[in-house]
Amino acid sequence: MSDFTTEEMTLNMGPQHPSTHGVLRFIIRADGEVMREAIPDVGYLHRSIEKIAEKVGYHGFMPYTDRVDYVCAMFTNQGWGMACEKLAGIQVPRRGEYCRVIAAEFNRLASHLLAVGAMGMDIGAATPFTYAIREREMINDLLEELCGARLTFNYMRIGGVAWDLPPGYREKALAYLDHLEPILDEYDALLSYNKIYIKRLANIGIITAQEAIDYNLVGPNLRASGVKWDIRKDIPYSVYNEFDFNVPVGRGEWGTLGDSMDRYMIRMREMRESCKILRQALAKIPDGSVLAKVPRNFKPPAGECQIRLESGRGDMGWYVVSDGSAYPWRVHVRTGSFAAMGIINKLSRGLMIADLVTLIASLDVIAPEIDR
Amino acid sequence: MNPVQVYERTKERFPAAVLEVVEKAIDPFAVIDPAAIVDVCRFLRDDLETAMDCLSNQSGVDYKDRIEVVYHLFSYRYRHSAVLKVKLPRDNPAVATVETVWNSANWMEREIFDLLGVTFEGHSDMRRILMPEDWPGYPLRKDFVEPLEYHGISTVRDSAIIRLDAKKK
Numbered sequence: 001m002s003d004f005t006t007e008e009m010t011l012n013m014g015p016q017h018p019s020t021h022g023v024l025r026f027i028i029r030a031d032g033e034v035m036r037e038a039i040p041d042v043g044y045l046h047r048s049i050e051k052i053a054e055k056v057g058y059h060g061f062m063p064y065t066d067r068v069d070y071v072c073a074m075f076t077n078q079g080w081g082m083a084c085e086k087l088a089g090i091q092v093p094r095r096g097e098y099c100r101v102i103a104a105e106f107n108r109l110a111s112h113l114l115a116v117g118a119m120g121m122d123i124g125a126a127t128p129f130t131y132a133i134r135e136r137e138m139i140n141d142l143l144e145e146l147c148g149a150r151l152t153f154n155y156m157r158i159g160g161v162a163w164d165l166p167p168g169y170r171e172k173a174l175a176y177l178d179h180l181e182p183i184l185d186e187y188d189a190l191l192s193y194n195k196i197y198i199k200r201l202a203n204i205g206i207i208t209a210q211e212a213i214d215y216n217l218v219g220p221n222l223r224a225s226g227v228k229w230d231i232r233k234d235i236p237y238s239v240y241n242e243f244d245f246n247v248p249v250g251r252g253e254w255g256t257l258g259d260s261m262d263r264y265m266i267r268m269r270e271m272r273e274s275c276k277i278l279r280q281a282l283a284k285i286p287d288g289s290v291l292a293k294v295p296r297n298f299k300p301p302a303g304e305c306q307i308r309l310e311s312g313r314g315d316m317g318w319y320v321v322s323d324g325s326a327y328p329w330r331v332h333v334r335t336g337s338f339a340a341m342g343i344i345n346k347l348s349r350g351l352m353i354a355d356l357v358t359l360i361a362s363l364d365v366i367a368p369e370i371d372r
Numbered sequence: 373m374n375p376v377q378v379y380e381r382t383k384e385r386f387p388a389a390v391l392e393v394v395e396k397a398i399d400p401f402a403v404i405d406p407a408a409i410v411d412v413c414r415f416l417r418d419d420l421e422t423a424m425d426c427l428s429n430q431s432g433v434d435y436k437d438r439i440e441v442v443y444h445l446f447s448y449r450y451r452h453s454a455v456l457k458v459k460l461p462r463d464n465p466a467v468a469t470v471e472t473v474w475n476s477a478n479w480m481e482r483e484i485f486d487l488l489g490v491t492f493e494g495h496s497d498m499r500r501i502l503m504p505e506d507w508p509g510y511p512l513r514k515d516f517v518e519p520l521e522y523h524g525i526s527t528v529r530d531s532a533i534i535r536l537d538a539k540k541k
Contacts, residue, residue: 045501050487086398213448215427216476229448303397306429306444306455317429319442330512332431333482336442342479360412371502 006032013356015080019115022367024341024360030353037299038348038356040341048322053331055221058158058298066152068333071114074100074107074143075311077156079333082237082307083318084158096160096290101281103146104153104172105274109180110139111312112267112274119264120191122361123200125180135183138176145169145223159292177275184271192268199240201264202255205347205359212258215343218336219314220266221363224250224259229311238309243280245273250347258360264368267364299326313337315362337369375400380423385415401442403456406467408442409458413473416445416454423449427474429472430481433490434514439465441490460490469495487512 014025014164018214023044029036053061065080066073078100085092092100115242117132140150145166147155155162191197203313212225222229229246232240248269302324308317313336321330340363348356376395379402383390384503394401416424418480429444437514443456470494471477481492481515482501489510492498500507509516520528 007506015439043504046502048511164381216428216474217424227448234451249539303398310430315426315428317444319429319431319444321433330433332429334429338479339476342476346475 008036009246011353012187013290015041024367024370026344026356028353030357033352033354034094035348035351035353035356037345038351040343042367042370047369047372049243050331050333053328055122056240058300058328059150059296061253061331062157063154064150064153067160067368067372069311069313069337069366070151071366072312072369073151073153074104074112074155075309076333077153078104078238079307079309079311079316079318081156081158081160082309083305083320084298084300086276086305086307087303087320087322088158088294088298090159090292090294092160092238093147093289094166094239094286095288096292098281098285099161099165099290101157101238101240102165102278102285103153103161105278105281106143106173107153108141108274108312109271109278110136110143112271113139115267116187116191116264116360117314118355119361120197120224123197125194125197125317126185131187131190131368135180138179138265139301142169142173144275145172149257150330157291158298159294160290162291164290170285173278173282177278181272181275183243184268188268192265192302198254200358201261201362202259204260205351205362206256207258207343207347209258211343211346215341215346217314217343218269218316218339219310221238221263221315221340223248223338224262224266226250226252231308234251235308237307238280240277242284243277245276248273257362260358263362263364281287297326299324310313313340313366313369334370335372337363337365337367340365341370373422373450375402375452375454378416378452381419381422382412382416382427386412386430399455403457406458406460409456410470410473413443413445414472415458417473422452422454423447424454425449425469426471427476427480428453429487430470432484432490432512433487434462434512436462436514438462439488439490441467441484441525443470464491465489466491466493468493471495486510489500491514517533 009030011028015023025041027039050062065076068076113132113136117129121129122299144150145154207225209225209227212222235249248266250257254261300322304321306319307317317334319332323329379393389412390402390438392403412465416422420476423446424447428445430448431442439460441458445454486500486502
């Protein structure tokens with residue numbers, strides 16, 4: 001091969017590139033159309049959220065957590081809540097936990113809809129994106145009814161959630177699920193089983209199970225490599241152990257196990273599982289209060305803890321150190337996108353430039369979550 | 373295995389390297405000698421009983437008198453976890469990289485270097501990751517003072533409310 005190499009070319013992609021899902025930059029060293037490597041350059045969206053936490057106190061930090069990952073803000077809310085509850089030993093009322101599950105699963109649907117829609121758009125299929133956004137818009141309406149916001153929710157509190165479900169919410173939510181489930185089949189027909197689409201995705205960016213674990217990939221990206229691991233199932237938090245749902249894993253149906261198509265299909269399948277969880281949660285939700293009694297001047301005892309939860313982008317870890325005062329000493333968020341970006345350099349070697357877009361989209365990285 | 377059993381097993385293998393085991397904590401942790409951290413990590417990864425195949429989190433904390441680097445280890449095979457810590461001096465903190473043990477450490481160590489100023493010796497790519505290359509200081513240090521401007525761009529926002537607050541004081 002070395003006989004045929006041409007002069008090496010250095011290309012810049014981003015930070016304002018439509019397929020980078022936020023503000024990301026890549027420095028690509030290419031030989032013709034084949035990449036030698038793509039070096040990710042991140043930090044354009046760094047807002048020092050971890051430093052802000054040290055200044056605003058425990059309750060005050062909740063709205064900031066939305067900005068860690070604005071596509072999955074319910075999970076960042078929940079992660080912060082769970083970490084504080086673990087530090088102070090607070091028990092969330094059961095209705096509060098159910099409200100959290102309902103809000104979080106709707107958010108997961110919204111996040112995955114955006115992920116699969118953008119996946120299509122990134123490789124040139126523009127129409128499915130508009131359909132996915134249409135369905136996501138209705139989820140935004142539902143979540144707006146719950147908490148007044150469409151993107152940065154600030155819905156959860158330390159010890160539960162801020163507001164109970166509004167009257168008639170169950171009927172509306174169920175009506176939406178009845179609407180969504182057949183639509184998912186429509187997406188499959190429109191996009192997933194499209195021959196051109198499969199050709200663009202299959203066998204691109206293959207990640208083996210061992211690599212995925214070594215690079216600390218989480219969530220759908222990990223499961224696509226064949227590792228059956230879901231925090232909701234394996235280290236159950238909240239009330240997830242009360243629901244019956246499956247954990248889809250990659251099968252390598254159209255190419256090799258752990259390729260981009262697997263990562264896409266995992267998200268399609270997870271949406272159906274989320275619908276299942278939502279139906280059960282809406283049917284089983286108990287009565288009672290939604291918020292535990294938590295002092296306004298919240299001072300957890302000195303100590304530290306780590307919690308993990310399954311966000312739309314997978315296992316999200318919150319490491320919180322308290323010194324017993326009203327302000328956290330240190331907060332660290334370990335996010336799925338950060339780890340996923342770390343593997344791109346390795347995967348990009350030998351890939352075509354056009355496939356880099358596929359790779360980024362299939363890993364579903366969200367720039368604010370990388371940079372925080 | 374629960375975390376304490378993991379630390380005891382480490383202690384059997386490296387009696388001098390495990391400086392302290394704190395059991396009475398929400399997540400029990402072990403303090404490791406910085407000089408031995410790579411050996412301990414490699415042992416915990418390769419040992420068949422612990423099999424910590426994943427470094428699930430790595431972060432740093434500034435305690436004003438010292439800087440700690442915290443390693444959250446996890447085993448997908450046995451589904452158990454462990455927390456290791458190394459204590460470093462605040463002046464020129466440095467510790468060997470565990471990038472050679474888990475690849476995921478590459479980016480996490482760059483982040484710690486960027487925000488807390490811990491140098492990881494032997495790291496393949498020790499550059500800033502989130503902040504600009506020429507940013508002064510390490511933002512997550514407790515004594516960090518934000519510069520008033522960066523390349524002529526003011527970092528202070530002029531606001532009527534802030535001016536009023538300043539007047540009251």
